[in-house]
Amino acid sequence: MGATFVVVLREGFEAALLLGIVYAYLAQLGHSESRRWVTLGGALALVASVAMGVAVSFLSGPLADFGPDVIAVGVIFVAVVLLTWHGWWMGRHARELRGEVQRRIDEAHATQRLWMVGLIAFTGVFREGAETVLFLWGLMTQLEDVTGWTALAGGAAGLAGAGILGWLVFQGGRRLSIRRFFTATSVLLLFLAAGLFSAGVGRLQGLGVLPGGDALWDTSWLLDDHGPLGGFLAGLIGYRARPSALEVAAYGLYIVGAGLLFFPGLIQRRARGVARPVETSRV
């Protein structure tokens, strides 16, 4: 029961985190009525996950072998692009979001971005969705004896645990002041996206599309990424005990590049004295 709990919790954790942030984000912007887009994105991802699970179970041949790998890598990079854009948008608008002004983000703006919030929900859920579906489905075919039922209970508890985590993020997120919320989620999304980007590069190395793949260093003696804490950090900030050189480079480049996009204030402070025209916000 413990093992299945951990597996499902780990698979569901990232999706729950992203959903919690995105729901809190809409609440912060005063667009709670738009939650249905997020829910729709998540629900469609669930359908897609089941479809992929069924496809993997019943199809065979080269397409069934490599198709899911290509889709998995594609979803990772699409998620990175979306999160980067989202972080960039939040960075640009963080300055407008002070006190009373925070509710004045215009409607058009928000409506234009809704499909994207839904897409983030979709990629977040779909990324680990197919695996989780297959895993839980496997548990359900094992219900002849008591261990099968306890395993299924563990899986269900893991799913519930991930849900509670997401709910806590949502509740905590919407109680923060909007400035703090934007800063906190920008930092969180920066590391999350850097971890995803580096994981995507690693998967391409694993598939032999990108060269290299040997470990640059090994910190598994200090913190193993198979363990509970290491696994948690792997999902949250992309911790790897034995990263390849390309993974490290990808991670570093992403943090620097996207960091400048997410926190435009960092450059501005350096270029103090230069008058900046007020940006017209158009996405």
Added chain:
Amino acid sequence: MRLIARSMLALLLVLAGAAVAVAQDKPQEIAVTIQNNRFTPEEIKVKAGKPFVLVVTNKDAKPEEFESKELRIEKVIPAGKTASIRVRALKPGTYPFFGEFNPKTAQGRIVAE
């Protein structure tokens, strides 16, 4: 907005191209079986410097995920199914793998020499 759509399209094309390239050459195939939450063989010897393909058959009645952090592989294999997993050319050394759904028992390693 258009930039993002374009970059996503470009990305998909690159991935599709990579998939086609990957599917073309024919490296050595090595059979691995999963049964009773264990891998057979648990130790796989391969030649260093040559990519190869693991053909993993899951004989258990539930899915298993073949995973290796070192090799950057994650592959779910449904009950009773066989999946091919491409592995890059390895430097001499030992590369552990495990079954993510049964990590206590399902453990193995690839020894490249």
